Amino acid sequence: xxxxxxxxxxxxxxxxxxVRALQGVSIDLQPxxxxxxxxxxxxxxxxxxxxxxxxxxxxxxxxxxAGHDITRWPEHRRAALIGRVFQNPFSGTAPNMTxxxxxxxxxxxxxxxxFGPALDRRVRQEFRDRIRTLNMGLEDRLDNAIGxxxxxxxxxxxxxxxxxxxxxxLLLDEHTAALDPKSADQVIRLTDxxxxxxxLTTLMVTHSMQQAVNLGDRIVMMHRGQILHDLQGPxxxxxxxxxxxxxxxxxxxxxxxxxxxAALLQxxxx
Amino acid sequence: MTLLLxxxxxxxxxxxxxxxxxxxxxxxxxxxxxxxxxxTLGASVCAVLLLAGCEPLLATGAGxxxxxxxxxxxxxxxxxxxxxxxxxxxxxxxALYSVNLHVMGKSNVPLMSVRTLLTDMEQLAGFLAQGxxxxxxGPWEVSTRDLAALGGGFALVCIVGFALHWFFRTNLGTAxxxxxxxxxxxxxxxxxxxRVLILGLALSNGLIALSGALLAxxxxxxxxxxxxGMVVWGLASVIIGEALVGTATLGFLITGAVMGSxxxxxxxxxxxxxxxxxxxxKIVTALFVFLALVGPxxxxxxxxxxxxxxxxxx
Numbered sequence: 001x002x003x004x005x006x007x008x009x010x011x012x013x014x015x016x017x018x019v020r021a022l023q024g025v026s027i028d029l030q031p032x033x034x035x036x037x038x039x040x041x042x043x044x045x046x047x048x049x050x051x052x053x054x055x056x057x058x059x060x061x062x063x064x065x066a067g068h069d070i071t072r073w074p075e076h077r078r079a080a081l082i083g084r085v086f087q088n089p090f091s092g093t094a095p096n097m098t099x100x101x102x103x104x105x106x107x108x109x110x111x112x113x114x115f116g117p118a119l120d121r122r123v124r125q126e127f128r129d130r131i132r133t134l135n136m137g138l139e140d141r142l143d144n145a146i147g148x149x150x151x152x153x154x155x156x157x158x159x160x161x162x163x164x165x166x167x168x169x170l171l172l173d174e175h176t177a178a179l180d181p182k183s184a185d186q187v188i189r190l191t192d193x194x195x196x197x198x199x200l201t202t203l204m205v206t207h208s209m210q211q212a213v214n215l216g217d218r219i220v221m222m223h224r225g226q227i228l229h230d231l232q233g234p235x236x237x238x239x240x241x242x243x244x245x246x247x248x249x250x251x252x253x254x255x256x257x258x259x260x261x262a263a264l265l266q267x268x269x270x
Numbered sequence: 271m272t273l274l275l276x277x278x279x280x281x282x283x284x285x286x287x288x289x290x291x292x293x294x295x296x297x298x299x300x301x302x303x304x305x306x307x308x309x310t311l312g313a314s315v316c317a318v319l320l321l322a323g324c325e326p327l328l329a330t331g332a333g334x335x336x337x338x339x340x341x342x343x344x345x346x347x348x349x350x351x352x353x354x355x356x357x358x359x360x361x362x363x364x365a366l367y368s369v370n371l372h373v374m375g376k377s378n379v380p381l382m383s384v385r386t387l388l389t390d391m392e393q394l395a396g397f398l399a400q401g402x403x404x405x406x407x408g409p410w411e412v413s414t415r416d417l418a419a420l421g422g423g424f425a426l427v428c429i430v431g432f433a434l435h436w437f438f439r440t441n442l443g444t445a446x447x448x449x450x451x452x453x454x455x456x457x458x459x460x461x462x463x464x465r466v467l468i469l470g471l472a473l474s475n476g477l478i479a480l481s482g483a484l485l486a487x488x489x490x491x492x493x494x495x496x497x498x499g500m501v502v503w504g505l506a507s508v509i510i511g512e513a514l515v516g517t518a519t520l521g522f523l524i525t526g527a528v529m530g531s532x533x534x535x536x537x538x539x540x541x542x543x544x545x546x547x548x549x550x551x552k553i554v555t556a557l558f559v560f561l562a563l564v565g566p567x568x569x570x571x572x573x574x575x576x577x578x579x580x581x582x583x584x
Contacts, residue, residue, distance in 0.1 A: 053458070079460035092458075094451035097444075104441070105448050110460035113441040161459075 001201050002029040002169055007051060007061035021047040022058070023225035029169075032199040036212045038244065039222035040251065045205045046087075048222070049173050052203065054078040066168040080110025083162030083200075085155065085175040092158030095147035099138060099157065102146055103127045106161030131160065134190070152183025156190055163194050170195065172204040176211075188215070209241035219244070223251050275416040277539035281532030282423035283488055284507065286430060286481035288527040291504030293474035296523075298450040302471060303359035303501055304344045305478045307366025308337040310497035312479025314373045317381055317492035326387040330483045337479020338472045340366060345468030370494050377494040386487040391422035419488060426484065430477070431524045438520050446470050478504070499552045502559050507531035509562040 009022040021044045029035055039045040051058050052065075054075035063071045070078050086092050093102050104118040104127075124142060132139040134156050138149070146154060155175055162170060172191065176184035192215060195202050206212055212219055218236055221229040221244070229247060231239055287309065294302035312333035319329035340362055347358035371377065395418030404411045437443040448456040449466045457463050478500070486492040511530025515522045538555075542548060 074462075076457050076460050076462045079458055082458075084458045086454075086458075091452070091454055094448045094455055096451050097448060101444055101448075105444060105456065105459055108441055108459075113445045113461065115437075115440045115442060118439055118441045118444040 001031040001033075001066060002027065002052070002203070003062075003064040004028075004048075004052070005062045005064075007048075007058050007063065009047065009051060009056065009058045021225050022051060024061070025222075025225070025227055026061075027220070027227070029201060029203070031201055033218060034195055034200075034202040034216040035204070035218045035220060036216040037203065037205045037220050037222060038207070038209070038212050039228075040248065043222040044225040045222045046173055047225075049171050049203060049205055052078075052169070053082060053084055053171055081168040082171060083109070083165075083167030083169070084171045085158050085162050085173065087174040087177050089151035089154040089158070089178055092161070093146040093154055096145055098143045098145055099131070099149075100124055100127055100142040102157065103131075103161060103164065106164045109161075109165050109167075111165075131157070134160070150183070152179050152186060155179060155183070155187045159187065159190055159194065163198065163200065166198050166200070168201065170200045170202040170204075172202065172206075174205050174207060177207060191215070209244045212244060213239050213241055221247060271410055271412060272416055273539060273543065274536075275412065275420050277535050278532060279416070279419045279423045279488060280485065281535035282420070282427045282528070283484040284481055284503065284535060285427050285528040285531040286477045286484065287500060287504045288507035288511065288531040289430065289434060289524070290474040290476075290478035290481065291501060292508050292523065292527050293477070294471060295505060296450075296508060297447055298467060298470055300348075300450075300467070300471065301356050301359070302341070302344060302474060303356065304340055304362045304366070304471070304475050305359075305501045305504065306497040306499075307363035307370070308340040308475040308479045308497070309482035309500045310370045310492070310494060311340055311366055311373070312337045312482035313486035313492040313496055314370045314379065314494070315479075316483035317379045317486050318373055318375075320381060320384050320386055320487070321379065323385075326385060326390055326487070330387060330480065330487070333483030334476045334480040337482075338476035340479070341475025342468050342472035344475070345464075345471040348471075349464035349467060367494070374492060374494065378491060379493075380491045381487065382490060387422065387484070388419055388487050388490075391418040394418065395421065423484070423488075427528055430480075431528060435520055435524055499555060502552075502555050503534070504531075506555055506559050506562070507534050509559065510534055513562075 004025055004027045007022050007025045011017075011019040011021055023044075025044075025048060027035070037045045037048065050056065052063060054070070054073060054077075058071065061071075062069060065078075065081055068081070070081070084092070094105070097105075100119055104123065107123070128139045128142060131142075136153055136156060138153065138157070146157070149157070159175070175191075176187050179187060188211060191204075194200065202216070204216065217232075219229075219231040219239060220227055221231075228251065287305070290305060291302075294300045294305075315336040316329045316333035319332055320326060324332075344358045344362045347353045347361060348355050353361070392415050395414050399405055399414045403414060405414055405417060406412075407417070438447060445456060445461045446466050446469070448459075449461065449463045449470070453463045456466075482492075482497065485496070507530040508527055509530065510533055511523070511526030511528070514529050514533070515526040517523055517526075538551065541554070542551075546554065
């Protein structure tokens with residue numbers, strides 16, 4: 001379904017700010033599988049998601065999705081295949097437009113947009129029925145501006161919007177990180193429900209080890225723009241939050257060791 | 271009375287300008303200065319075609335199209351060549367100055383004794399009033415010709431206003447509003463935001479050029495200078511409109527732009543009547559917009575320290 005081959009990307013090359021964000025990442029994702037990406041800060045996990053979404057083009061490597069080579073596709077073209085939820089609840093919705101208008105925009109994801117009316121009675125009824133299932137009381141506020149909603153409500157709506165037309169791939173970029181624990185819980189439950197119901201192929205970045213072991217069927221751990229561990233099958237089922245944390249601890253120790261070893265060598269040889 | 275009707279008519283014709291400025295400044299948050307050139311462009315293209323004996327409605331439409339192309343050019347400069355938005359507008363505006371001179375062949379084209387939308391309207395009104403030079407309108411005796419121009423302007427504003435109201439609620443129009451509201455989001459929903467911006471600026475400048483074409487026919491000449499200060503003028507109308515009726519719905523916004531434009535023109539007419547030097551008109555307009563932009567912030571600041579002091583006392 002999704003196939004990344006040796007994807008590389010360096011930001012600000014040959015300047016003091018050079019960041020090698022992705023250093024040869026390859027992933028194969030089967031249809032219907034739910035991959036969770038964890039990693040240290042700056043490990044490139046969000047960059048990987050953005051590379052798939054087309055926020056920028058990769059320097060080398062190929063990205064294939066649903067039988068298309070999308071490596072050189074611009075972002076808006078990839079959107080026909082991909083549904084996205086961002087970390088920032090403000091990013092996924094148009095704040096000055098109404099709930100109904102936002103849903104209408106999402107209902108035509110990747111479709112040509114012409115001079116047909118965006119909203120009519122039938123569509124509004126469909127929207128109302130669908131957001132009633134969120135149990136947030138939003139069904140009576142279809143004509144309120146999205147800006148008046150809480151972060152949790154916005155993320156729930158964005159999730160609904162991203163999956164309104166079944167996407168070939170769903171990208172979730174730490175979509176509960178900016179929410180209070182209760183809303184985060186609610187959004188995670190909704191996420192799980194939607195993904196199960198439509199058997200969505202999903203790529204989710206999170207910093208919560210709890211989410212990583214509770215959701216999904218595969219865990220990838222990234223570090224310095226590379227994949228460090230790829231837990232699938234039995235390894236994945238045995239994984240506990242503590243195991244993941246200890247792997248992080250290993251990475252951290254090795255990192256420190258690098259510095260210590262360098263200091264040691266410096267004292268002896270330089 | 272003639273003065274009042276004249277101000278109302280010009281206000282209505284300049285409402286198209288307010289629509290255009292609203293589209294670029296408010297919907298896209300794009301400071302589009304192209305307007306100063308496209309306003310004149312609409313007027314000059316229309317005037318030259320009228321002189322050549324073209325059907326007035328067609329000539330006016332051609333004015334709209336010319337502005338449409340100019341706006342698209344600004345959008346293209348901004349998106350394809352990543353030139354700063356303000357600078358893209360300045361470039362096109364500057365180039366348009368030469369274009370306008372070439373179109374007209376001189377700096378001023380009078381439209382005396384030429385068939386225009388205005389003369390057509392006057393003819394229609396004369397027919398309806400059975401040739402009477404004045405009509406009794408309640409307590410007032412009003413010139414049929416003034417009334418014709420006002421009626422024509424009102425009809426046009428209604429047509430364009432309703433067309434915009436319809437357009438902004440289509441799938442494309444909704445996507446256009448979303449592009450200004452949250453470009454990242456609408457790109458993630460598959461909209462080519464560059465293309466939408468180009469289309470939006472084209473539409474905006476088309477409306478502004480339409481306004482110029484109509485004003486030229488009303489005042490009886492097109493002048494290469496007539497676009498100067500039009501962006502600020504349009505902004506003033508938009509700001510007044512928003513203060514008058516608010517921004518709750520699209521209908522309010524569009525009606526507000528019309529009301530703002532008419533009211534602002536009336537204010538200007540009154541000020542001129544009271545002895546404002548016409549040369550000072552632009553600086554007064556600029557000051558007005560400055561105050562409208564900064565005023566609310568000052569008011570908040572004036573109120574804020576008192577509010578916090580009151581909380582501290584508690």
